[in-house]
Amino acid sequence: MMVPILKQGHVLIATIMAALSDEDMRQFREALLDRVVTSRAAAVIIDVMAMDVLDSFATRTLREIAYMTRLRGAKTVLVGVQPEVALTMVQLGLHLEGVATALDLEEGLAYLDRTKRRR
Amino acid sequence: MAPCQVRVPIDSDSDIVIARQKGRALAAELGFSPTDVVRIATAISELARNVLSYAASGEIRLEALNGRNRSGIAIIASDRGPGIADVERAMQDAYSTSGGLGLGLPGVRRLMDEFTIDSTVGQGTTVSATKWCRQ
Numbered sequence: 065m066m067v068p069i070l071k072q073g074h075v076l077i078a079t080i081m082a083a084l085s086d087e088d089m090r091q092f093r094e095a096l097l098d099r100v101v102t103s104r105a106a107a108v109i110i111d112v113m114a115m116d117v118l119d120s121f122a123t124r125t126l127r128e129i130a131y132m133t134r135l136r137g138a139k140t141v142l143v144g145v146q147p148e149v150a151l152t153m154v155q156l157g158l159h160l161e162g163v164a165t166a167l168d169l170e171e172g173l174a175y176l177d178r179t180k181r182r183r
Numbered sequence: 184m185a186p187c188q189v190r191v192p193i194d195s196d197s198d199i200v201i202a203r204q205k206g207r208a209l210a211a212e213l214g215f216s217p218t219d220v221v222r223i224a225t226a227i228s229e230l231a232r233n234v235l236s237y238a239a240s241g242e243i244r245l246e247a248l249n250g251r252n253r254s255g256i257a258i259i260a261s262d263r264g265p266g267i268a269d270v271e272r273a274m275q276d277a278y279s280t281s282g283g284l285g286l287g288l289p290g291v292r293r294l295m296d297e298f299t300i301d302s303t304v305g306q307g308t309t310v311s312a313t314k315w316c317r318q
Contacts, residue, residue: 083204086196086232117203117221119228120287148221156225156290 067092069099074106075176077169083116089125097132105138106180109172113144123158130163139164139179143172189245191231193262199231202243206258209245213254214316222294223256223314229287230260230310238264238307248313255315258295263307270300 067088069078076099084092100108110126112118118126130140141164145153153160166172189209191202206227210220227243234241241262248255267273274288288310292298297313 083200085200116207117225117228119225119232120290121228121232146221148218151218152221152225152294155222155293156229157293158290 067095069096071099071103071105074104075173076100076103076105076108077111078108079111079114081114083114084122086121089122093125093129093132096129097136100133100136100138107139107141107176108133109141109143109169109176111144111169111172112142112149113146113168115149118145118149118153118158120156120158123153123160127160127163130160134162139176141166141172141175143168187247191243191245192240193231193234193243193260194240196232196235199228199235202231202245203227206243206245206256209247210256210314213247213256215256215314216317219314219317223258226291226294226312226314227258229291230258230312233287233310234260234262234264238262241307248315250315253315255296255313257311257313259309259311261307261309266304266306266308267300267302268304270302274300 067078067080069076078096096108115122126142133140142160143166145165164175166175189205191198191205193202203224207220207224210223215223231243241260244259246257248257291312295312295314299311300308302308
C-alpha cells in the first residue's frame, strides 16, 4: 500500500488512502522521512482521514515521524482525525504530544501559513 | 443476518488489518454506532497485535451474540504462546514486555464492556472481550 506524497512549495502532503498494516506504516515512515530530507521541506501534512483506526502502533509511528521531522527543522501537522477515532484514542489512552493537528487539509495549510508569518 | 462466527488466523501484520475489517463489518451489521464500531475495530487491532508480538501466531474469533433484548459482539484472541506470568501486572497501564506502549490490555478493557484473560505459562493465552449494543 503506497501512500502518495505530494510537494506543494515547502510543504509535503501525504494522504493515507486506506487502512495500513504495521509494515505499510513503517514503509510510509521511511519514505516520508526520505522525502523530508531530499526535498528540504519545511513542513509535512499527514492526512489520516481514510484510516479506519489509529491504534497504539499507528499513533506511535506518527509520533516518531513528527519527532524525526522536527529534528530536521520541519513541522508536522496531522489532519483528518475522525471524531470516532479521536474518541477511541482518548479512551485507549493514546497521546500525540508534540504533533500539531488541524481539522482538514485546508486548515492544516492555513495553520502553517499562520505560524510561518509569526516567525 | 450477520454470520454468527468469523475466524481470522493471525500470522502476519496484514492479518491484523483483515481481522479488524471483519470486526468492523460484523459490528456495523449488528447495529453498533459508528463510535462503537471504531472502538471494536481498535480493540481487535490491539489484541491481534498482542498475539503476533508475544506468540508469533494465533487466532481472532469474532462472535455475534444475541442477548435477551440486545445484540453484542465477542472478540476472542487466542494463542499458544508463552502465556502471561503476571496477569495482574499486564493489566496495569504502561506495563509492557514487548517494547510496546503497554496500553494494549487495559486500553482494550476500557473500550469494551466485558473483559477476561485466561493464561497459562507455557501453554498460551486467551483474551475475551465483549461489547453490547446500546439500544
